[in-house]
Amino acid sequence: MRKETDEAAKLAAKYINNTNRNLFLTGKAGTGKTTFLTNIRNYTYKNTVVAAPTGIAAINAGGITLHSLFHLPFGAFVPENGLQSGGFNTPQSVLAKLKMNRYKRNMLREMELLIIDEVSMLRADLLDCIDVVLRHVRRRKSLPFGGLQLLLIGDLHQLPPVVKSHELQYLNPHYQSLFFFESLALKQNPPVYIELEKIYRQSDQQFIDVLNRLRNNDLTQQDADLLNTLYQPDFATEEEGFIHVTTHNHKADVVNRDKLSKLKTKSRVFDAEITGDFPENMYPALEKLELKEGAQVMFIKNDQEEEKRFYNGKIGKIKTLLNNEIVVECGPNEDEILLEPTFWDNIKYSLDKETNEINEKITGSFIQFPLRLAWAITVHKSQGLTFDKAILDLSDVFAAGQMYVALSRLRSLDGLVLSSPIKKSIIKQDSAIAGFTNKKVSYEDLQEGIAKDTKEFINTYVTTVFDFSSMVNELSWHKGSFNKEENKSAKQQYLGWTKELINKVYPLKEVGEKFNHQVNQIIASNDEAYLQHLNKRIDSAGSYFKPLIEEFCKTVEEHIDKLKERKRIRGYIKEVTELESLFQQKLMAIQKVQLLISEMAENKILTKDKLQSIYAPLKGKKVKPKKRKDKTPTKEVSFRMYKEGKAIAEIAKERGLVEGTIGGHLCQYVAEGVLDVGEFLEPVKLNRIIDLTHKLDSVNAGELKSVLGNDYSYADIRFAIAHINANE
DSSP states (O other): OOOOHHHHHHHHHHHHHHOOOOEEEEESTTSSHHHHHHHHHHHBSSOEEEEESSHHHHHHHTSEEHHHHHTOOSSOBOSSSOOOSTTOBOHHHHHHSOOOOHHHHHHHHHOOEEEEOSGGGOBHHHHHHHHHHHHHHTTOTTSGGGGOEEEEEOOTTSOOOOOOHHHHHHHTTTOSSOBGGGOHHHHHSOOEEEEEOOOSSOOOHHHHHHHHHHHTTOOOHHHHHHHHTTBOTTOOTTSTTOEEEESSHHHHHHHHHHHHHHOOSOEEEEEOEEEESOOGGGOSSOSEEEEETTOEEEEOSOOOSTTOOOOTTOEEEEEEEOSSOEEEEOOTTSOOEEEOOEEEEEEEEEEOTTTOOEEEEEEEEEEEOSEEEOSEEEHHHHTTOOBSSEEEOOTTOOSTTHHHHHHTTBSOGGGEEESSOOOGGGOOOOHHHHHHHTTOOOHHHHHHHHHHHHHHHHHHHHHHHTOOHHHHHHHHHHHHTOOTTOTTOTTGGGHHHHHHHHHHHHHHHHHHHHHHHHHHHHHHSOOTTHHHHHHHHHHHHHHHHHHHHHHHHHHHHHHHHHHTTSSSOHHHHHHHHHHHHHHHHHHHHHHHHHHHHHHHHTTOOOBHHHHHHHHHHHHTSOOOOOOOOOOSOHHHHHHHHHHTTOOHHHHHHHHTOOHHHHHHHHHHHHHTTSSOGGGTSOHHHHHHHHHHHHHHTOOOHHHHHHHHGGGSOHHHHHHHHHHHHHHO
């Protein structure tokens, strides 16, 4: 029996929040996988990190690359030591070269959920390499991925992992294929397989049925014949709103360049603004975007405003190119879209020392118009997009899944044109994928299995929180750091205080062990109301343990206050401060598990917002709201600073931008007549540039620069062009 996507998504969310099972979430194109990812990262109480196999996929998912997150070396990974051939990584070589500071290690230890998007492109050997790092760093070598839960999102019928031919001879002995599910570590703890089935992109049932059979390797001759009725080799390519979808980059580039060159309107190049850390291989749009009025374009990002005027893949045409705005028209019955540059963030994850929560920090931004030329695009770049009308050139399909990706971009058969006929013989599903998908269990079986998985998760989660052995071990290690031979050491005089603290903390370990024995009995019982019973016991445990731990926090805090008056003990103060954090984190862990079990007892899912609300009183201060991104257009910020009397170089330094970008902002105000060009350019130079534009009949900065030479900068030329635009 089929289940609607919202039911499957709810079940998937329960697996994420109420168990520690790995989860593979899949679904046909347009079923809401990206929406699910967004909801989980925004609402789950678990410490979560989002990552992807490639830079572009990571930026689109709002995450980080797997290589960056785990400090992975590039190249194939062979899951055994002793390989002599160079250029390959082994468990031994990966750990030998692992350079990771203690803050990063602590973050990986506190991570509870790793979301990997676009998992169809993730290689099995890379996943096993991640497993080696996680077992080592998290100090849980017997557990796959060091006990970390994985949420793997993607569609195996889309683009596959890339493997170089020379790597196969070393990888084939270990892997039947290089798809992620062949990972040796993942096979030790296989993921729950949940598929979202309700399709939101297509509503044409005939088209949906054809796509389903194509996806499942069941395409009939009648299906192929139906598709081939749309074969139109002489289709008028100038018809508006159609995009060519091809298999190779060079084909798409040729079409786009040819179409752009035929437009008689003036060309303008929009430069992206890049601030902070944003590597070039992760640029989500063109750094230099060349457009003309009349050009066919495609939006490459969903509208972030409430109106939702456009979506990723929507086709339109440039009506007007303004200074820092573009007017795009998308159809006779649609409003024109006034578009401003948008931003993509490059993020980094860090651990909050007070709460042990993982936070996202923006390390760089890429600001550009979310557009690209759209007379043509490759199948690869079309993944995740939605088209109303497209011309598909599938004559050179070279990978399983390309055909499905290309066809499933369309909303219906009405907007589909084929420039080459489809041959049923070239459509073949990978046998490894077929074997993996056949292991998918029914929705009903998953519902039954989640009860057992939930009990296991609760048992582990609760007993870990009330296990005080690690706290005692940390204190014992601290006591062992006192060097008895250093009688003159300023630190040595506090050994007695440390021993007294350990003597007070140690009884908690024994009480915690007794409590955990009770937890095991409650969960092992067949009592249907075990959660309600457990909730009461945890509340009682909290009432016992929290006052004691709060007293320890107070003791350490008072000790630190006294130490601040002494000299030559800065290192010791740091050690004691870490002990204080140890107690505070345990306090928060108890509060967190109380809230979690309380919500589960009422058949609710604990959310991130509700969890954050408990941290304010524990920290003794208000939880700081997330700082909202400044919505002031970037050009206005530069203009305001300029009017305050700051020079271009000074503004660039303060804003972390290059001088050319600031000049570009101010050029827009010259073009609008707000600023006088004389503030930036001498009259002699201005007149020379104006004369040359008339002579060449061009305002292309590159052409003008080639004639003017090094005496004129690009900034000079841009200000002159802005002045010309103002007068026009």
